[in-house]
Amino acid sequence: SATQGSLTSLTVVENAEGGEGAGGGKEEELPVEEVVQPSEEWQTLKPGQAVPAGSHVRLNLQTGQREVRLGEEQLKYWTQNHRCGPRVTPDSYRLGAAESLASKFLPLEELKRDMAQLELLVETDFQIMKRLLEQLNSSGSTVEQKLSVLLELEYLVHQVDNAQSLCTMGGLELILQGLNSSDVRLQESSAFVLGSALSGNPVVQVKVVESGALQTLLTLLATSKPLKVKKKVLFALASLLRHFPYAQRQILSHGGLQVLSELFRADEGGVLRTRIVTMLYDMISEKVHKTERVRQYAAVSLQAELLEKGWCILVPQLLESTEHDDREKALHALLVMAPVCLEQYRLNSSLLGSLLSLRDQYQGMVQTEMVLGEEHGYFAEILELIDALQVQVK
Ligand SMILES: *[C@@H]1O[C@H](CO)[C@@H](O)[C@H](O)[C@H]1NC(C)=O
Ligand SMILES: *[C@@H]1O[C@H](CO)[C@@H](O)[C@H](O)[C@H]1NC(C)=O
Ligand SMILES: *[C@@H]1O[C@H](CO)[C@@H](O)[C@H](O)[C@H]1NC(C)=O
Numbered sequence: 104s105a106t107q108g109s110l111t112s113l114t115v116v117e118n119a120e121g122g123e124g125a126g127g128g129k130e131e132e133l134p135v136e137e138v139v140q141p142s143e144e145w146q147t148l149k150p151g152q153a154v155p156a157g158s159h160v161r162l163n164l165q166t167g168q169r170e171v172r173l174g175e176e177q178l179k180y181w182t183q184n185h186r187c188g189p190r191v192t193p194d195s196y197r198l199g200a201a202e203s204l205a206s207k208f209l210p211l212e213e214l215k216r217d218m219a220q221l222e223l224l225v226e227t228d229f230q231i232m233k234r235l236l237e238q239l240n241s242s243g244s245t246v247e248q249k250l251s252v253l254l255e256l257e258y259l260v261h262q263v264d265n266a267q268s269l270c271t272m273g274g275l276e277l278i279l280q281g282l283n284s285s286d287v288r289l290q291e292s293s294a295f296v297l298g299s300a301l302s303g304n305p306v307v308q309v310k311v312v313e314s315g316a317l318q319t320l321l322t323l324l325a326t327s328k329p330l331k332v333k334k335k336v337l338f339a340l341a342s343l344l345r346h347f348p349y350a351q352r353q354i355l356s357h358g359g360l361q362v363l364s365e366l367f368r369a370d371e372g373g374v375l376r377t378r379i380v381t382m383l384y385d386m387i388s389e390k391v392h393k394t395e396r397v398r399q400y401a402a403v404s405l406q407a408e409l410l411e412k413g414w415c416i417l418v419p420q421l422l423e424s425t426e427h428d429d430r431e432k433a434l435h436a437l438l439v440m441a442p443v444c445l446e447q448y449r450l451n452s453s454l455l456g457s458l459l460s461l462r463d464q465y466q467g468m469v470q471t472e473m474v475l476g477e478e479h480g481y482f483a484e485i486l487e488l489i490d491a492l493q494v495q496v497k
Contacts, residue, residue, distance in 0.1 A: 145170040161226065161234075228265050232256070236274045239281075246286055253281070253292035257299050266300040270310045282319050287332050290323070294335035301342035308347045317343065317353055325362045330374060333366070337375060341382045351386050355408060364412040376421055377429045383414065384436040406443045415444035422457055427485065430461065434488035441495050448496050458493045465489060 139148060141158045148169040154160060157174040226234075235252045238244050244252070256274070260266040269275060278300075281293030297316070300307050311317075320343070323336045344350050354360070360383075367379050387405065409415060418440065421433035441448070448454055465486045472480035 139171060141171045141173045143173055145172045162231065228259055228262070229268055232259060232265060232268055232274070233272060235259075236269075236272055236277060239274075239277050246289060249281075250288055250292055253289070253296050257292070257296045260296060260300040261302075263304055263306075266304050266307050269300055270307060275310060275314060279314060279316055279319060282316070282323065282336075287329055290328070291332045291335050294320075294323070294332065294339045298335060298339035298342045301339060303345075305347070308343055308350060311343055312347075312350050312353060317350065317357060317359075321354070321357055321359055321362050324366055330372075333375060334378070337378050337382070341378065341385070344382065345385060346389065348389065351389070355405065360408045360412050360414070364414060364417060367417050373421075373424060373429075377424070377426075377432050380418055380421055380436045381432050383418075384432065384439055387436070387439045409440060409443050410447075415440065415447035416451075418444075419448070419451060419454055419457075422454075422461070427481070431485050431488065434485065434492060438488060438492055441492070445495060455493065455496050458489055458496065462486065462489050462493065 137151065138153045138155060139146070141154060145161075145163075147163070147166070148154065148160070148171050154171045158171050159174045160169055160171050162168075163170050235256055239249055239252045239256075256269070260269055269278075278293050278297050281289045282297070284290055284293070297311070301311060317340075320336055320340045324333060324340070328336075340354075344354060363379050363383070367376055370376050370379075387409075418433055418436050421429055421436075424430060424433070437444070437448070465482050468482040469480070469486055472482050477483075
């Protein structure tokens with residue numbers, strides 16, 4: 104028999120009893136784990152199915168399922184065995200009863216060690232990304248295939264290490280090419296991957312700024328693109344700027360605030376406005392923190408930009424929204440902008456009235472919150488913001 108020494112021989116156990124019926128009853132009594140016998144052809148793995156050590160496992164992107172086929176070593180064994188031995192079909196290779204398990208398999212620890220050595224059982228994230236990037240880079244891939252690759256990448260780059268691998272493997276260039284694609288779906292998905300890779304990842308933030316992508320992102324926002332694309336591009340831009348003063352200075356010198364204020368004005372439906380104001384708020388409030396510590400940072404003419412691009416007039420508009428979240432973001436931004444914008448706030452005859460009416464509304468809601476046992480709830484927070492602003496505008 105083929106069990107001595109060879110690792111690959113572990114993978115097959117001939118069912119000595121032969122036919123289907125013979126072992127049947129016995130197998131039902133025993134909790135024998137199902138082990139799939141790979142062949143030269145790829146076959147789909149069902150959940151819970153195991154494969155022998157040395158098998159080649161891959162993820163099928165079309166179906167999202169794992170597939171198995173014989174590994175290199177196994178293939179050698181397979182062909183040798185099939186040349187020398189009696190003709191057997193893959194079906195005749197299957198797990199037998201408990202005795203066969205005990206006598207023909209190596210002890211579990213030994214098996215595990217061998218598996219680890221072979222490292223063939225599971226594709227690592229790195230290997231998956233390499234394969235995905237090859238598919239993305241292939242001229243033979245269809246747009247649909249590329250979209251599904253981007254979706255997988257977006258999932259993987261949430262992990263800090265994976266996002267950094269993306270850069271070292273040359274994937275960033277491919278994503279940036281995707282942003283420049285003539286297909287808006289590829290643009291949208293590429294921006295999504297970029298935003299996720301950038302989120303909380305300083306190493307990637309630096310790489311992306313160095314690549315000059317900031318200009319590409321701003322250009323996408325400044326040109327007529329579908330809303331879906333702009334949303335994802337804004338996401339990428341916000342992730343790039345977050346906690347990253349260098350990129351924040353860059354966006355100022357690239358005329359970014361102008362682009363954003365135009366986008367705010369054009370966004371009739373108001374879908375992007377909250378995101379834009381949130382970004383603005385992040386930038387200003389970070390700058391406020393920074394200027395307390397680092398004097399030179401104040402050189403950035405963010406304040407002048409706020410006035411010049413009309414933000415003091417634009418942001419109050421967001422208070423008109425019926426969404427609590429929008430109002431909260433607007434209030435935060437209005438407060439942090441107050442040192443620059445106060446004069447303009449006061450010139451707006453309806454702003455104080457709006458604040459007072461919002462105040463009434465939220466006071467009622469805070470009462471309800473307290474009845475429900477929330478001492479310092481969300482609405483109480485909004486009420487505090489309104490009060491703080493109202494005191495200044497009065
Ligand atoms: C994409 O393909 C080009 C040319 O075929 C090659 O130079 C480049 O290194 C590839 N990039 C990646 C990330 O595979
Ligand atoms: C994308 O297009 C812009 C201008 O249209 C160009 O400057 C940039 O190099 C392009 N990026 C890539 C990766 O092709
Ligand atoms: C004045 O404030 C209101 C919100 O209360 C806002 O809708 C409006 O656009 C503002 N007008 C100007 C000129 O700032």
